[in-house]
Amino acid sequence: MPSDQGILVTGLPRSGTSWIGKMLEASDEVLYVNEPLKPQQYPGRSPGILNAEVSQPYQYICADNDERWTAAFNDTLLLRYHLVAEIRRNHAPHALAQVVKNSADFTIGRLRRRRALLDDPFGVMSAAWFAQRLGCRVVVSVRHPLSFMGSWRRLGWKPHLHALLAQPLLMRDLLGPYEDELRAVADSPDPVAKAAVLWRVTYDALGDLDARQPGLLYLRRYEDLATDPEAGFRELYALCGLTWTERARKRIAWATTDHGKAKAQRTWTGVLTRTAFRPMDSRSSLGSFRDRLSRQEIDQVLEITGPVAARYYDAKDGVTPV
Numbered sequence: 001m002p003s004d005q006g007i008l009v010t011g012l013p014r015s016g017t018s019w020i021g022k023m024l025e026a027s028d029e030v031l032y033v034n035e036p037l038k039p040q041q042y043p044g045r046s047p048g049i050l051n052a053e054v055s056q057p058y059q060y061i062c063a064d065n066d067e068r069w070t071a072a073f074n075d076t077l078l079l080r081y082h083l084v085a086e087i088r089r090n091h092a093p094h095a096l097a098q099v100v101k102n103s104a105d106f107t108i109g110r111l112r113r114r115r116a117l118l119d120d121p122f123g124v125m126s127a128a129w130f131a132q133r134l135g136c137r138v139v140v141s142v143r144h145p146l147s148f149m150g151s152w153r154r155l156g157w158k159p160h161l162h163a164l165l166a167q168p169l170l171m172r173d174l175l176g177p178y179e180d181e182l183r184a185v186a187d188s189p190d191p192v193a194k195a196a197v198l199w200r201v202t203y204d205a206l207g208d209l210d211a212r213q214p215g216l217l218y219l220r221r222y223e224d225l226a227t228d229p230e231a232g233f234r235e236l237y238a239l240c241g242l243t244w245t246e247r248a249r250k251r252i253a254w255a256t257t258d259h260g261k262a263k264a265q266r267t268w269t270g271v272l273t274r275t276a277f278r279p280m281d282s283r284s285s286l287g288s289f290r291d292r293l294s295r296q297e298i299d300q301v302l303e304i305t306g307p308v309a310a311r312y313y314d315a316k317d318g319v320t321p322v
Contacts, residue, residue: 006077006116007240008130011141012202013121014151016222020141021119023225023233026251027242030117031079031109037122041090044122048086048102050076054122057163060170061126066133073134077116081106124202125170128209131216137240140206142312143222144321145199145305146298150289152195153297159198161186174205192297196304204308221312223321229256289321 007030009021018034025032038044039054052072061069075082081103090099109116123130130136152159161182164175171179178201185197210217218239225232229252237244293301302309 006073006118006130006134006136008118008120008123008127008136008138009141010120010124010127010130010138011143011222012124012148012199013157014148014155015121015141015143016225017119017121017141020139020220020222020225020236021117023229023252023255024117024236024240024242026248026255027237027245028247029115029242031105031114033076033116033118035120035122036076036118037120037126039122042098045089046086046102047089048082048099048106051082051085056166057122057160058125058167058170059122060167060174061129062169062173063129063133064169066129069129070133073130076118077134077136079106079110079114079116124206125164125174127206127217128213138217139236139240140217140219141222142203142219144313145196145301145309146289146293147222147321148199149192149195149297149301150292152191153292157195158191159194161194161198174209175201178205192293192300193304196301200305200308203312207308207311219312226256229253 007024009017009024011017021032021034024030033049035043036046036050037054037059039057039059043049044054050072052068083099083103086099086102087096118130118136124140127138127140131138164170165179165182165186175182181197182201185194188194206217206219210219218236220232220236225236230249233252234244234249237248242248289298
């Protein structure tokens, strides 16, 4: 087993996992691997990267169903690329260049003794399994529900809650207490209510898990990292067993200011790197939801998520974007 060789950065989609992953990549000690559990082709459905069939979003993995997943993720964490399996599935001419690049990245990363860093919001429900079974350092990004909802609104995303309800093991182990709440909105035409409930149940369940098993997961608020990137990532580097260097500090400073945004063409490399990450002024991004949500929608999100948001945010703590 790769023990602590791997790092998983997770959290709900649009919670900043790509940004956090890219800041950790600045260490030059990891190989960034983007969303192997995504059910859609590229970056998901790539057996070269993860040689297992992903059938649904938020795939839940536990001791009762992990036989194929353990072997597949062990290979991913050890940077073993399954070239033949990849070509069998993705052999169109336009895909071959990506196959060659990913195979080379895995080989070079393995030779350079890089650790695999998985940026995968679709692994959020399986965070405990990654920590317990694979020995990964698991960073969970918590983004304020208003910022989270504003980002989903900008992209026109709608959550599919039936993907959670259709997984009996997930309901048994993690989301059972929320089954009635999930079913009540699963078929709702209101995407704001559905996304708010998704945020509420996910971070309540992970908060309970963290309370029961302290140190299993590293739950970190996106806003803390965005407000003071240097201090936040210095701590995160230590938690993940990465070396904090002056080069890493400078790269993070560049990528979290307007200077980085102005030179966005200087993107970093990694496996399947079409991510949501862009250099940005991280502090100024915190209030962007105000341009995307109406006052009524803001009140709706706060009402649905309020009791759980209070676990992570205090109106007086200086980081909440409310």
